[in-house]
Amino acid sequence: MTGSLIGEILSVFMFPSTFRRLEVFLTVVDAGSMHGAAEVLSISQPSVSDHIQALEAQLGQRLFERRRGAAASLTQEGRRLYQAGTELILQINDMTESLGLARKSSRKRRMVIAAQRSIANFMLCDPLADFARRKADVEIVIKAGRYEDVVSELLQAKADIGFLLSDGPVVDLQTEIVGRQRLGFYAGPNHPLARRDEVDVFDLAQAPFISADKTSHFWQMVDDLLAKNGIVDLQVVCQAQEVSIVRAMVSRGIGVACALACTMAEAVRRGEVVELSVACPPLYVEIHQCFASGRRPSGLATEFARTLTSAKVFAQ
Numbered sequence: 001m002t003g004s005l006i007g008e009i010l011s012v013f014m015f016p017s018t019f020r021r022l023e024v025f026l027t028v029v030d031a032g033s034m035h036g037a038a039e040v041l042s043i044s045q046p047s048v049s050d051h052i053q054a055l056e057a058q059l060g061q062r063l064f065e066r067r068r069g070a071a072a073s074l075t076q077e078g079r080r081l082y083q084a085g086t087e088l089i090l091q092i093n094d095m096t097e098s099l100g101l102a103r104k105s106s107r108k109r110r111m112v113i114a115a116q117r118s119i120a121n122f123m124l125c126d127p128l129a130d131f132a133r134r135k136a137d138v139e140i141v142i143k144a145g146r147y148e149d150v151v152s153e154l155l156q157a158k159a160d161i162g163f164l165l166s167d168g169p170v171v172d173l174q175t176e177i178v179g180r181q182r183l184g185f186y187a188g189p190n191h192p193l194a195r196r197d198e199v200d201v202f203d204l205a206q207a208p209f210i211s212a213d214k215t216s217h218f219w220q221m222v223d224d225l226l227a228k229n230g231i232v233d234l235q236v237v238c239q240a241q242e243v244s245i246v247r248a249m250v251s252r253g254i255g256v257a258c259a260l261a262c263t264m265a266e267a268v269r270r271g272e273v274v275e276l277s278v279a280c281p282p283l284y285v286e287i288h289q290c291f292a293s294g295r296r297p298s299g300l301a302t303e304f305a306r307t308l309t310s311a312k313v314f315a316q
Contacts, residue, residue, distance in 0.1 A: 032295045165285045187207075
């Protein structure tokens, strides 16, 4: 292709049928496969393949490298077309918005994110909002749930990218550790332990305790970390999966809780709870990032991951 790629694209994509081929091509790249694009666009996989072949014939360029037994990858021309085609879509959207036109595109790019609730609610809100503002043509779906829910979404390739907490490898998934979060011990301001400069692990274990659901992966992970530091045989008086309930119980003096520092920071700032100084090393859990299992990461998911890294969202 020549350097005037945008002009070349404009010259051939003024026709609806050709513009549809560009939409299909961009969706294949974002979805990571023709099968994924077919699901996003609600058309058959042969139809997706036909659109791509027709586009390659029209441009006189191969857009994908096809190798037997390996996922198709973009050629140099394909990468240039993806970049220029994405810019073209954004320019069209900007133009129609500035003219006040209600353009209904036949193609709506989509990115599904699965994350544990604590990550979704306390770490991803601002970067997600910024990303959505920059990607007005993208439908973003956020699925917040338990560790087990996130793993299931990724294994079934229902989510493009996922984020979860773990204190070691994640079974059945290839993940990347992108950060870590500190665990702290919290009590109500009137709790007897809140008046101590330092709390012994034995006294902490004797205090009434608020835990997450004991059947959850999160609590099993926390319980293992506590045991490694000599905090065993906890006197659990309440189990609550939602952090808002844990905070309420702690602030009212029902018991002590071990929780992610980010989930308690605002309550500490307001004086509703107090972080205890416990005589043990700082406790941390890892934040794992993973793309959908069994398929190449979509362009959108990869871009979102890069955005989080550059913004140091998970750095501590």
